Amino acid sequence: MGKHRKAVPSVASSAISSAISSRMTSAAPSRASSPRPAIKPFRFFDLPAELRIRVYEQLLCTRKPLDLDPSNYRLVHPRLSIFLVSRRMYEEAYQIFYGQTIRLFPHPYHGKFFNTKKPLLQRLPVKYREVITSIELLLGPGWHKPPRCHNVLPALGLRDCISLRTLKIWVDCDPTDSIFNGFRGPNATEDTYVWFCVDMLHGILEQVPSMETVQIDHDERVKKQSPLTAALKRKVEEFHKRFGWGPCRNAIKDKDVVDIPGLEKAMASMGISNVNEPPRVVEILA
Template identity: 55%
Template sequence: MTSRASSPAPTKRQPFRFFDLPSELRLRIYEYALWTPKPVDLVSDNFRTILPRLALFLVSRRMYSEAYPVFYAQPIRLFPDARSRFYKTKKPLLQRLPTKYREAITTLELQLGPGWSRIPLNQNTRMELGLMECKSLRTLKIFIELDPTNDMIFEGFRGDNATSDTYKWHCVQLLIGIMDQVPSLEVVEFDAYPSVAKNGPLVSALIRKVKEGGKKLVFGPLRGWDKDDSEPGLIGLEADMANMVIGMKAPQTVAVTA
């Protein structure tokens, strides 16, 4: 038996030399540690999903200088989500950020559809929003949850003095304001829920403005518009109802053998 006194001393562990790694590998590690599944937004649970990740900024000055551009390279939501308690806040996330962080943003997401009957006052492209400082912005992702322009179901809910085209032109003005203030913008990506048609008034007007602005037009993976599918799909109970055969035949008697 080896006594404790005669046992070899434990080897002192050396700190991992993180900055000796190649820069490409360090960037991949930063992405894994800092990126979130959803776009960065003003939501109440940021203290759980975002705040712990930002502790990486406090490790050292060098790590901070390398990490913060990676964090702000992930999609940033331009206006708060309709389900967030910050939906009608006077200052969206972009307006709250310092100039240094705005300059690092590469992708913005614009969510359209929610609030169509009463558009929040914070949904505008005024100078205070800070779009002109987004000098690294390359991609604008536009996600359309619904198109209220061409469906009779939305009649009666549009608000005072609003027509079927009011929300469409509001969205077009948002897009124009972004493209005018961000000359570095190169790509506009469209995606939507299945109920939104590619050839509908809202989407058609936005696509036309993108082409007029000379930006590259691409389509996201959810809606599948890159496959030339312009018809609205089935959502919710519609998919189940489509598989049901509802006829006018009288009920048939079924014999049950005991």
């Protein structure tokens, strides 16, 4: 049998195949992408100071006061990455972050921090204390046995708060109410916790001469003229500080105040004279 010879491509077929492949190659998009125009960095510090402050507030400020909270790692820690951008941004940003309201003593809901030895203010360096402008004092929780950290000793660092202007007091409950009878513990009276809070307020106002305004707010279960709020208000007036009620207090309608216009309408419907009308003198002739 004769050997089979391999088919040798002709010159014409080779030319046709090379032409087709060259057309397909030219029609297909090139893998090498064209160079994109370089994106210029945004010149943040060219913005006016007012706009930069607004940006910092949107990034750093939280909806609630800064406190020792287990959720800080998730809610607060990511915000602080802006401090690492540059030295100039750090110098501008930290004043905004620590310029928001800071809770003086931990909230009882944060169990492991409520009885801590060092509150947040005491843990901060002096540099950060100097830019604090507002603090919140929470009263009521732990009234039967206040934690040891609830004191205003010099170690707390209040004297370093040279920019502090506003003190916000939130009264969660007033132990002078009769509902707390039998729960005050031995050697404790109705006024024990009241004097404890007044002494604490006295220490704050004494150590922070830059304080201008004291705002008292409370839960709807606490009366506006309760012994605790009244004693705190007197202490504020004693130091000649500006006093005001908080937004929650203003939103609550006093239940112990008589609505005079409504009373007048009710008396008028019954044919009774106005409560503000002076009494009439009727002369009886014998």
